[in-house]
Amino acid sequence: MKINRIQLNCRHTSALGGEMGADPVLLLFRTPVEYIENGIVKRTSRASAALLTSGYKQSFRPVKGTPMRYDIVSFKTSAADRQYISSMNLRQDVPVELDDDFVIAGALRSMQSQSMHRGKHFSEFMELSMRLIFIALSDASESAEKTPEERIPYYTKLKKLRDSIYEDPVNTWSVDEMCSELNISRTYFHRLYFEAFGVTCRQDVIESRLIFAADMLKNTDNTVTEIAELCGYDSESYFMRQFKKHKGCTPTEYRRRAKAAEE
Secondary structure, three states: OEEEEEEEEEEEOOOEOHHHOOOOEEEEEOOOEEEEEOOEEEEOOOOEEEEEOOOOOOOEEEOOOOOEEEEEEEEEOOHHHHHHHHHOOOOOOOOEEOOOOHHHHHHHHHHHHHHHHOOOOHHHHHHHHHHHHHHHHHHHHHHHOOOHHHHOOOHHHHHHHHHHHHHOOOOOOOHHHHHHHHOOOHHHHHHHHHHHHOOOHHHHHHHHHHHHHHHHHHHOOOOHHHHHHHOOOOOHHHHHHHHHHHHOOOHHHHHHHHHHHHO
C-alpha cells in the first residue's frame, strides 16, 4: 500500500468530492456532514469516517453552514490490499459514525509524523497503520448496523419519553424529573438523547409546542396571546420570534394563509 498524501485539520465550506482525485481516500470528519445514500439526503450527528473507493461519486456538504473539519489520507492499493479490505466487510463510500475517533485520529497523526522522517520501516509502518484504521472502521460499521435499541442505552425509555413530549406539548417538561425517572445524570441524559434522535430534548419540547400552536392557529379562534400562554410562553414576543423561525412567517400570517387555503 502506497500513501499518496496525508492532510490533517482541513476545513471546507462547500461541497467536498471530485477534487480528491481518483485513488481511494479515507476521510475522518470531525464535524457533522450531509451526503446522499440511495437518493436520500442524510446527515451524521457526530464524528465519522468514510472509506471512498476508486471511482467514487460521493460528495459531502457541511451542516448548518458550519465549515467541515476533517483529516484525509489518499493511497494506492495492491491486489492483496484490496482483498484485505474486502475481507473486512467495510461500509464504503458513505460515512460511518464513530462512538470514539481516538484510534483513527491517533493513527493518522502518527502516519503524518512518520511521513516527515521516512525511516527504515516507513512503508511497513504506513501499511500497519492503515490496517489498524480499517479494523477500527470495521468495528464501527458493525456497530452502525445495530438497531438503536441495541446501540443506545435506555433507547426504549427515551423513545417513550419523546413520544410523550409530542403527545402533551403544554406540559412543563423538567429535565431533572426525566433524569430522575431514568436514574441517570443530566450530562448523560443529554448525550444519550442527542445520540438517539439527533436533536436535544429542549429542541423537541420547542418543536412540539410550535406544532401545537400552528394547529390552534388553524383550528381555533384563540388570540395569539392566548395561544402563546397555552404553549407555555411567558413572552408573546419570544413566542412570535420562535414561531417565525419555525414556520417562516408570523402567527397572524400563518393563520391568514391557513384560512385562505380552506376557502
